[in-house]
Amino acid sequence: MKCAEKEFKKNDKADYSNPTLGLTPVRKRIRAENYSRPTHRTVYNGVLLLTLPDQVPEENLLIACFSGGCRMSVRTRFAPSPTGFLHIGGARTALFCQLHTRRLGGTFILRIEDTDRERSTQQAVDAILDGLHWLGLDPDEGPFFQSDNTPLYLAAAQRLLEEGKAYRCTCSKESIDALRESQREQQIKPRYDGRCRDRHDQPTDQPYVIRFRTPSEGSTAWEDQIQGTIRFPNDELDDLVLVRSDGSPTYNLAVVVDDHNMGITLVLRGEDHISNTPRQIHLFQALGWPVPEYAHMPLLHGSDGSKLSKRHGAVSVLQYREDGFLPDALNNYLVRLGWSHGEQELFTRQEMQTLFDVRQVGRSAAIFNLSKLLWINGNHIRTATPQQLLPELIYQLAKRGIQQPDPQWLLQVIPEFQTRAKTLVEMADKCLFLFAESVLPYEEKAAQKHFYTANVQSIIALHDGLQQLPEWQAAAIEACFRQVVADLQLEMGQLAQPVRVALTGTASSPGIHETLFLLGRERALRRLQEAVSLLPNNK
RNA sequence: GUCCCCAUCGUCUAGUGGCCUAGGACGCCGGCCUCUCACGCCGGCAACACGGGUUCGACUCCCGUUGGGGACGCCA
Numbered sequence: 001m002k003c004a005e006k007e008f009k010k011n012d013k014a015d016y017s018n019p020t021l022g023l024t025p026v027r028k029r030i031r032a033e034n035y036s037r038p039t040h041r042t043v044y045n046g047v048l049l050l051t052l053p054d055q056v057p058e059e060n061l062l063i064a065c066f067s068g069g070c071r072m073s074v075r076t077r078f079a080p081s082p083t084g085f086l087h088i089g090g091a092r093t094a095l096f097c098q099l100h101t102r103r104l105g106g107t108f109i110l111r112i113e114d115t116d117r118e119r120s121t122q123q124a125v126d127a128i129l130d131g132l133h134w135l136g137l138d139p140d141e142g143p144f145f146q147s148d149n150t151p152l153y154l155a156a157a158q159r160l161l162e163e164g165k166a167y168r169c170t171c172s173k174e175s176i177d178a179l180r181e182s183q184r185e186q187q188i189k190p191r192y193d194g195r196c197r198d199r200h201d202q203p204t205d206q207p208y209v210i211r212f213r214t215p216s217e218g219s220t221a222w223e224d225q226i227q228g229t230i231r232f233p234n235d236e237l238d239d240l241v242l243v244r245s246d247g248s249p250t251y252n253l254a255v256v257v258d259d260h261n262m263g264i265t266l267v268l269r270g271e272d273h274i275s276n277t278p279r280q281i282h283l284f285q286a287l288g289w290p291v292p293e294y295a296h297m298p299l300l301h302g303s304d305g306s307k308l309s310k311r312h313g314a315v316s317v318l319q320y321r322e323d324g325f326l327p328d329a330l331n332n333y334l335v336r337l338g339w340s341h342g343e344q345e346l347f348t349r350q351e352m353q354t355l356f357d358v359r360q361v362g363r364s365a366a367i368f369n370l371s372k373l374l375w376i377n378g379n380h381i382r383t384a385t386p387q388q389l390l391p392e393l394i395y396q397l398a399k400r401g402i403q404q405p406d407p408q409w410l411l412q413v414i415p416e417f418q419t420r421a422k423t424l425v426e427m428a429d430k431c432l433f434l435f436a437e438s439v440l441p442y443e444e445k446a447a448q449k450h451f452y453t454a455n456v457q458s459i460i461a462l463h464d465g466l467q468q469l470p471e472w473q474a475a476a477i478e479a480c481f482r483q484v485v486a487d488l489q490l491e492m493g494q495l496a497q498p499v500r501v502a503l504t505g506t507a508s509s510p511g512i513h514e515t516l517f518l519l520g521r522e523r524a525l526r527r528l529q530e531a532v533s534l535l536p537n538n539k
Numbered sequence: 540g541u542c543c544c545c546a547u548c549g550u551c552u553a554g555u556g557g558c559c560u561a562g563g564a565c566g567c568c569g570g571c572c573u574c575u576c577a578c579g580c581c582g583g584c585a586a587c588a589c590g591g592g593u594u595c596g597a598c599u600c601c602c603g604u605u606g607g608g609g610a611c612g613c614c615a
Contacts, residue, residue: 081615116614173613180612187540189611209613227544236542236611244613251615274543275610298545298608305607333551336564340552343563362552365608369550372565382578419578430576450575485574496574508576 074106075265078132078139079255081113082124085316086131088368089270089300089308092334094137096297096361097268099335101140102353109262110139114147115254131317135327136349144262146254153249156257156287157210157242165286166242168208169196191238210243212283220278225266225295226361232278240279252276256283264292268358271296272307295358298338298365308368324396324423325373329380333373337366346379378422386414389424396428402435413518416510430509434518439505439527446507454498456535458488462499463528472521478513502531 078094080086086094098108110132114120125143132138146153160166171192180190197213214237221231242253255276259267274296284291302312320330332347338361341347347355381389390410397405413431421427433439442451465480485495496512503524509515516524 079615083615113615119614169613176613184540189541191541191611230543232543238611241613246613248613250613255615270609271544272609273615276615296544301608303550307609336551338551340563343553345551345564364545366552367550369565372551375565378578417577420576446575481574492574494574500575504575506575510576512574 073265074101074104075109075263076101076106076268077109077111077142077259077262077264078137079111079113079258079269080128081116082120082122082128083116084124085127085318087308087315088317088320088330088334090128091131091135091137091317091330092300092337093268093270093297094132095135095331095334096356096358098137099352099356100266100268100295100358103356106265107140108137109144109264110142111144111258111262112142112146113251113254114145115153115249115251117147117248120147127316127318134318134321135331141262144258146258149254149258149261150249152261153254153257154243154247157249157253160212160242160286161210163286164213166210166212167197167199167239168203169211169239169241170203170206170208171196172207189236192240194239197239207245209241209245211239212242212279212286214239214279214282220281222277222281222291222294224274225268225293225358226298227271227274227296227363230274230277232275234278234282237278237282252279252283256280256287256289259292260284260287260289266293266295266358268295268297270299272299295361297361298363300337301365301367303367305367312368321392324392324421324425324427325377326380326384326392326424329377330373332380333376337368338362338364346376346383374422381421381424381427382418384418386411386418389414389418389427392424393427396424397435400428400432402432405435409518416514416518420510433504433506433509438530439503440530441505442501443506446501446505450497450507451501451531452535454535455488455490455494456532458484458490458495459498459502459528459532459535461488462495463525463532466516466521466528467525469521472517474513474517477516481513481516498531499528503527 076097078090078097080090080094100106101108112120112125112128114125129143157166161168176192179193183190192211196211215234217234219231219233221229224230240252241250243249258264259280277294277296281291300308302308304312317330321327328349331349331352335347335352335356336345339356340360341355344351390407393410393414394405394407413434414427417427417431420430462481462484465484466477469476469480481495484490485492488495497507500509500512500515501507503509503512503515503519510518519527
């Protein structure tokens with residue numbers, strides 16, 4: 001994109017001769033500088049296209065195209081349909097697409113497949129964009145919208161029609177539904193029987209769809225980068241609809257035209273698209289275009305072994321942010337589903353980008369496993385810097401009503417919890433006692449076990465010792481604490497545990513000295529006093 | 540039903556004919572460390588779906604069976 005735009009200068013002459021563009025001939029030759037109003041800019045295959053979306057396609061489909069002279073060698077695309085949020089399966093596909101281009105210095109493209117105008121929503125587009133962004137999967141080019149390219153698809157269909165490679169079909173939807181129904185009853189594969197395929201009239205006075213004349217003999221095969229050789233007998237395939245009766249293009253047509261125009265070299269997608277592939281290869285061949293390479297990745301399954309769906313808790317990837325996961329931890333988890341590198345489990349983004357090779361991806365489906373994700377997330381939390389964790393922790397604290405905590409202080413808090421939390425949610429929950437006005441009432445079990453049996457004198461001694469500390473510093477606090485333990489001939493635990501309950505209300509926390517320090521002198525002393533007042537004043 | 544794909548511990552995986560009495564990781568269990576909780580460390584349980592071939596030799600190659608998944612739309 002950058003290359004092509006750099007190449008574009010206002011006074012450049014339009015180049016209409018680029019053979020890689022499978023477009024209808026340009027009717028009007030218009031120089032770009034004649035256009036003062038905004039044109040639609042789309043980059044295809046390193047070539048900048050300027051089009052006017054509001055123009056009748058036949059009139060001027062392509063206003064100007066400028067040869068970029070710079071072709072990326074490797075180009076992949078992630079092509080979601082905007083009918084819902086980005087879930088973890090889609091995220092994995094996008095990740096693989098991006099990783100494939102990273103090692104090879106290629107380009108990762110986002111294309112929104114919104115040819116089904118009824119089901120596509122702007123809300124879903126935004127959700128997908130947000131999800132990708134959070135995961136660091138922003139595209140190098142795009143997002144492109146198929147709805148902007150309708151004229152291109154229709155032009156391709158028109159050409160196939162003119163060349164006899166497609167035909168008009170006037171079968172009603174009802175009659176075809178009935179056909180499929182009866183085929184199902186006969187237990188044969190439901191498919192269009194081609195009843196309009198050989199009629200010589202091409203009626204345009206009644207509603208029709210444009211169907212592709214699928215080769216009826218031979219077979220279609222490709223060398224899948226993940227699955228190996230896949231072969232389909234052509235007689236398994238029926239004549240697919242390219243253009244609907246309302247004049248809108250369908251998925252398979254749009255995909256082929258875009259994949260060609262965008263110079264996609266590797267179509268990397270879920271294996272639920274395997275059965276579309278022979279149809280798309282036919283279209284490439286019919287249009288006289290080179291066929292890209294394919295890689296179909298195994299699907300992600302839910303715990304019952306079927307395709308991941310909402311009932312398996314397949315939620316938006318952004319839910320993982322809410323749940324306290326780090327984007328790279330999620331990426332790390334996802335990349336290990338179907339791919340491995342020796343015995344390494346933990347990968348940084350950088351490592352994934354240099355090591356990932358789509359040809360090493362396994363062929364069998366994987367089941368989503370939360371506990372492994374948690375473990376990986378815990379590792380990423382531990383290896384992150386406090387600075388990196390800071391915004392996410394603040395975000396989680398805000399959800400708990402903690403407004404504008406002191407970031408400098410939080411940077412001291414975070415290291416104490418990095419080994420103790422598998423998610424940021426857990427971290428926020430565990431450090432909440434630091435913010436509370438009071439930790440009363442104490443957790444029942446903790447109080448029973450450590451608090452009521454405590455030695456009041458020792459707590460008083462600690463309180464007084466700490467109170468006299470000239471400076472509230474970690475080392476001084478520890479020395480003071482140890483002094484009290486030694487003076488009263490106690491075990492560490494005999495003092496640390498009741499103090500811990502007093503400070504946190506629970507039986508677990510970071511080290512007791514660190515906890516005292518983080519709490520600050522004022523709050524620490526107040527909580528110790530509070531504890532003393534609650535204990536039976538004997539001994 | 541038809542076509543396509545898949546098949547190693549519960550889960551993610553290593554394994555490309557002898558290095559495998561199958562390795563690692565998560566989880567689980569036991570222990571160590573220890574002021575608690577974690578982290579870390581040590582140990583344990585646990586798998587080649589089944590049946591035929593091919594071969595001196597199969598987890599690895601071939602065929603079949605079974606099981607699982609996917610696709611069969613004027614959805615993508």
